[in-house]
Amino acid sequence: MNWGHKITIVFILFAAGMLTLVTKSMRTRIDMASDNYYAAELKHQQTMDATSNANRLLTPVRITQHDEVLEIVLPAEMREQQLTGEIHFYRPSDARKDFKMPLTPDVEGRIFVGRQRFSKGRYSIKMQWEAGGKPYYQETQYYIQ
Structure with a gap:
């Protein structure tokens, strides 16, 4: 050759x-992190202020896994207030597994989410709510078993 x-x-x-x-x-x-990336960037200062408000709470929002449910517990100081907001379960690896739900705690400040809604893996749980005219925002990285 x-x-x-x-x-x-x-x-x-x-x-x-x-x-x-x-x-x-x-x-x-x-998949992009957000479909409306530029609008989200303009709201960045508002998010920073809401995060600062959430950091000033006596205790952060607590998230735990049980056999059939994911339990989200709000701080005690939030339980007696009228809350409005939502929780966004963001799956970085696959946007088709993202979902949102309204922030509707019971009288003890707990929110239960069925584990069947999740796939095993990492989620970013983004909570934004308003109480007493103040905005709050907390983002937690969480691994679903």
Whole structure:
């Protein structure tokens, strides 16, 4: 085999490798962190203020897993106040597994979410609420077993 054939083989292998990479990259799902990224960026200062308010609470929001439910417990000082807000369960690896639900605690300040709504893996639990005219925001990284 002469050097001309070797160069042709190397070129063909290179072209086949490039086509493989292009094909794989075209089939890969890419989910953005937020569909409305620019609007969220404009609200960043409001989020920072709400996070500061949440950090001033006596205790943070507590999240625990039980057999069939995920339990979210609000601080005692929030239990007697009228709350409005929502919880966003954000799955960084797959946007199809994200979901939101309203913040509706029971009289003891607990919220229960069925474990069947989750897939095993890491979630970012983003809670935003308002109580007494003050906004609050807490984001917690949590691993669902």
